[in-house]
Amino acid sequence: VQEFEEIGAFIPQVEEAVKDSTKFMKVVNLAGFRAFKNAAAALENINSISEGILSQDLSAFLQTNMPNTGKKKSVTLGVSDPKLGTAISESLGINVTHFGLIRGIRFHLTHFIKGLNSASMKQTELGLGHSYSRGKVKFNVNRVDNMIIQSIALxxxxxxxxxxxxxxxxxxxxxxxxxxxxxxxxNYQYALCASYIKNRNLLNQEMFDKLEEITGDSEKAQAIFDVARMSMGMDISPIDLLNIEVFAKRVASLAEYRQKLAAYLRSKMNAVAPNLSTLIGEVVGARALKTKGKTPKYGLIYHSAFIGKAAVANKGRISRYVANKCSLASRIDCFAEVQTTVFGEKLKTQVEDRLKFYEVGELPRTNLDVMAEAVVANNEVVKKIVKKENKKKRKLLEMQEQSEEVEMETPKKKKKKKHNEEVEAQNGNTTLEISLNESSLGESAKKKKKKRKHAEEEEEISANQSVNVDSSLIVDDDDEKVSKKKKKKRKSKSNEEE
Incomplete structure (x- = not known):
């Protein structure tokens, strides 16, 4: 871009100049262009751009085509999305600005790129738009409409x-x-009565309570008793009555299953298309989702209560109005992240007000005011739903944490069991040790007895030895006495000789 003022871009003369290709080509020059490899790459890039993420292809393109910046020279990159601009400036460090010049570049893109015509560009944009819209509608198992199609057909x-x-x-x-x-x-009550009464001749007063429960009316039950006494019917064999009873029970079970299936259809419609079901009902909304083929002669919404209330002259106008509101409700149900019934209720009030306008002439409120109120009310409901979901998530996390704590504690209990087993083993070992000690004590007692006997024998031997020693000592004393006497005699003899 040679020179372009952001403030002057909003002047009508400048906007007209942007639409002129010759004037715009003087201001804007093509610096670089890179085509997508295939449709998948284009879808990946547009998804990243919508989320404000810098894709790898765009990063490589900017790194190759952006001029080098220095102290004297500065380059500013213009983008159409401010989120993408912040992502580019954070990752690549490029100065980014956002202004309306991008619309002119997009408008005159065929003049910049050779070989690109408007027809082929429209086809590629259409295909990319369809694939992008399919990707934005997130797949949810609980919101699959195939089950509704099969349910209404059944x-x-x-x-x-x-x-x-x-x-x-x-x-x-x-x-x-x-x-x-x-x-x-x-039909359902008749099948139940036929399977319960069987033979009318056996009808007694004890069966009154059950018949009253089936019919839901005591007068009807009494009327059955009255007509049974004066019936003109023929007698029938027990085998025929048995076949009638079996078939009547089958019919009643089919009717009960039909009621359960209708409840299932209501729940699925409230999950998939709550606003559409609030507007025209679950059955009519399910029929609208049923097939992609041609609609009936008077349309699917012909059986709606709104068209039945309208006068004959206004049936066409109110049917077109209801069809318009149904298309809005179905789009809201398709693209809304959090499902609510606020828009469906507001659209329903709009249809009722339009009916009053056709009948009485009372002017309804404008669509802008009603939708503004619906947006405010829907935001409040969404906040409440998000809070409830967050509480549920917190409870689930707490439950998971508690279960993890219990799982962490359970091996400790196992250790206690092991400890108990060890204690029991120790007790068993102690008992074994006690028994072993007892046996060892028995053996030691025997050994002690032997030792005592041996000690007694040794004492006897030592006593005998001491006796012998004493006797020897006595003998020695006698010898000493004799030797002393001999010495005295010798001394006396020696004295006499002298």
């Missing part, structure tokens, strides 16, 4: 089958009890 088939089976059971059981069909008109 409900339609069950309605036909239950109706035909109920007519068959009425014809079959009417041979025996024809008056019951006039008293009980509901």
């Amino acid at each position: 409900i339609d088939q069950l309605d036909k089958d239950i109706n035909s089976f109920a007519m068959r059971i009425r014809e079959w059981y009417s041979y025996h009890f024809p008056e019951l069909a006039k008293v009980v008109t509901d």
